Amino acid sequence: DIQMTQSPSSLSASVGDRVTITCRASQSISSYLNWYQQKPGKAPKLLIYAASSLQSGVPSRFSGSGSGTDFTLTISSLQPEDFATYYCQQSYSTRYSFGQGTKLEIK
């Protein structure tokens, strides 16, 4: 199965900061990579699909890039509502897998 590794596992940042989260796949997954945001007690929400496509209704401060094995999620200017846990997920293999999550906390 394909393993997904996110870094960092946790991150402290301030409102207005630019933040980047990295996701690495154990083998090439082309652009079959999605990003989700999860807030405490809530279901995950799709942010980015196919590595760089912004889901409808998601603010443009979120962006995704990468292909092959290395991917990034960038938040250009952190807002208070962005403090949450972020997960990457591959769909290259029909046995989907998620990263372990990155918890974004307020500094």
Add this chain to the structure above:
Amino acid sequence: QVTLRESGPALVKPTQTLTLTCTFSGFSLSTSGMCVSWIRQPPGKALEWLARIDWDDDKYYSTSLKTRLTISKDTSKNQVVLTMTNMDPVDTATYYCARTLALEEGRWFDPWGQGTLVTVSS
């Protein structure tokens, strides 16, 4: 508007079989490209994909759990059912169902149900 809602027991005993139902609206599971997946999340831990069923009744399972899982659909009722046998305390988790679109660009989960917490304890 697409919505999904999970239902099932909140508490099961070890060795029992868990049956969860996902009831959805706003799409048809008989439409080409439509799928429904189950994903779980133990308390404080990461997401784990479990199973997927497609519009054409193709089924896919987690490698580590495939011997314990069965997914099925009732298109007329807009429901997808997941059964997991031989439940163990480590299976305690919030279980989510999510619509999955099978497109050329990939597959992603959107939207998700609110989730249902299942506790395994004697």
